[in-house]
Amino acid sequence: MERSSIQSIKLTFLFLMLYSCLTTKEALGQVDFFFLKHLSENQLKKEHFTYLEKVNTSEDSIFYFKAKYYLQYEEDSLFFIAFKKSKILFLKDSNALNFASRYFIVNENRELWFNEIDSMTLPKITDNILLFHKLIMKPNKNFDLPKSFKLSEKYLCYLKAESKNPKIAFMLSVVPGLGEVYIGNWKSFLIKFTSQSILIAQTLESNRNLGPYKPLTIINFGFFSGFYFSGFIGAYRDTIQKKKDTQNDFLFHAKNYINSIYHFSLY
Amino acid sequence: MKLLTICSILFYISIGFVALSQDSTKTTLQKLVIDVTFTTNPNSEQKVRPLMNIQNNRLNPINFLAIGLMFFYQNVISEQISANCMYEISCSEYTKRNIQKYGLVKGTLIGLHQLSCCTSYIQSQYCEHRINSNGKIINPVN
Numbered sequence: 110m111e112r113s114s115i116q117s118i119k120l121t122f123l124f125l126m127l128y129s130c131l132t133t134k135e136a137l138g139q140v141d142f143f144f145l146k147h148l149s150e151n152q153l154k155k156e157h158f159t160y161l162e163k164v165n166t167s168e169d170s171i172f173y174f175k176a177k178y179y180l181q182y183e184e185d186s187l188f189f190i191a192f193k194k195s196k197i198l199f200l201k202d203s204n205a206l207n208f209a210s211r212y213f214i215v216n217e218n219r220e221l222w223f224n225e226i227d228s229m230t231l232p233k234i235t236d237n238i239l240l241f242h243k244l245i246m247k248p249n250k251n252f253d254l255p256k257s258f259k260l261s262e263k264y265l266c267y268l269k270a271e272s273k274n275p276k277i278a279f280m281l282s283v284v285p286g287l288g289e290v291y292i293g294n295w296k297s298f299l300i301k302f303t304s305q306s307i308l309i310a311q312t313l314e315s316n317r318n319l320g321p322y323k324p325l326t327i328i329n330f331g332f333f334s335g336f337y338f339s340g341f342i343g344a345y346r347d348t349i350q351k352k353k354d355t356q357n358d359f360l361f362h363a364k365n366y367i368n369s370i371y372h373f374s375l376y
Numbered sequence: 377m378k379l380l381t382i383c384s385i386l387f388y389i390s391i392g393f394v395a396l397s398q399d400s401t402k403t404t405l406q407k408l409v410i411d412v413t414f415t416t417n418p419n420s421e422q423k424v425r426p427l428m429n430i431q432n433n434r435l436n437p438i439n440f441l442a443i444g445l446m447f448f449y450q451n452v453i454s455e456q457i458s459a460n461c462m463y464e465i466s467c468s469e470y471t472k473r474n475i476q477k478y479g480l481v482k483g484t485l486i487g488l489h490q491l492s493c494c495t496s497y498i499q500s501q502y503c504e505h506r507i508n509s510n511g512k513i514i515n516p517v518n
Contacts, residue, residue, distance in 0.1 A: 295500055296497060301492055336488055339486070343486070343493075
């Protein structure tokens with residue numbers, strides 16, 4: 110046989126092999142895991158989505174892959190819908206569980222996610238991440254946290270902020286800025302106290318020199334009273350915000366700590 | 377006189393040709409310099425700030441008046457004094473949104489509280505995650 114004819118037979122054979130592979134996969138509805146991994150790693154979002162939409166396979170596994178897709182591209186509500194439809198499969202995948210736990214530890218849907226997986230048998234890494242969530246949900250003074258990444262320090266800050274009562278901060282604001290001292294915002298206290306002192310001195314001065322019913326006195330008094338009463342509501346809101354901030358700060362440090370000791374990959 | 381007129385016309389035409397030829401022989405470096413010099417700076421563009429989000433508003437006339445005043449401040453005074461707020465949502469915008477959400481009294485007081493703390497000195501008081509990439513303090517309206 111001639112050389113060219115052998116080559117053409119080889120090519121035809123290869124083509125037939127490739128065609129049969131592709132058609133068989135479509136017919137059986139198997140998801141090409143390595144192709145999905147490639148799409149995920151290269152962040153080919155559109156192609157990834159199109160592939161998941163087109164592939165014809167069992168509902169359970171397609172929702173499992175969709176859940177992973179939504180998790181990667183941070184579409185939380187869609188992730189939860191897909192997760193609930195493929196819960197059994199998803200909970201068996203330790204990579205996906207770890208990835209999701211690491212993602213949700215600093216997410217607003219943290220509570221929802223950890224409530225979903227709380228009663229399940231979890232892999233070690235997810236279990237460690239869950240510990241941080243539990244520390245937030247039930248503040249515990251006898252905690253045992255690693256000293257690296259200032260975790261203990263941040264948790265103590267959180268505990269301190271958690272013990273503050275916004276109503277007390279509100280009442281302490283009778284003295285301008287004292288409510289801010291109560292929650293540890295010394296810089297806010299200095300600014301508020303100084304500005305309020307200047308405003309009240311200005312009001313008293315104009316009252317003494319011009320009289321009480323003069324426009325400048327009224328304007329000065331308006332400014333003083335506006336800023337003075339804003340201190341009450343400000344201290345109240347700052348106390349609540351401080352709790353959230355210290356909590357998020359602790360969780361961000363926890364996430365950094367987790368990232369430093371474990372490796373995460375979705376596929 | 378006719379000759380003078382013709383000469384002047386020819387002179388102006390020649391100037392035009394010279395200018396055109398100069399324009400066509402501009403080096404790439406010259407073009408680059410011109411482009412850099414006359415390109416508009418995105419930071420210097422005036423921000424377009426809407427009056428309010430009408431969907432969520434109950435159209436209380438007093439609130440509407442206060443928001444209108446804020447709108448006037450933002451689009452006329454603030455631009456003139458080159459106001460630069462330390463917060464991600466500027467003090468005026470924050471006040472406006474809070475007035476819309478909580479009403480005139482509470483909204484104004486919340487806005488005044490932010491205004492009284494609006495200095496660079498206070499920035500170190502906040503956690504790292506409350507500071508955005510532009511160095512501004514993140515202040516969600518909640």
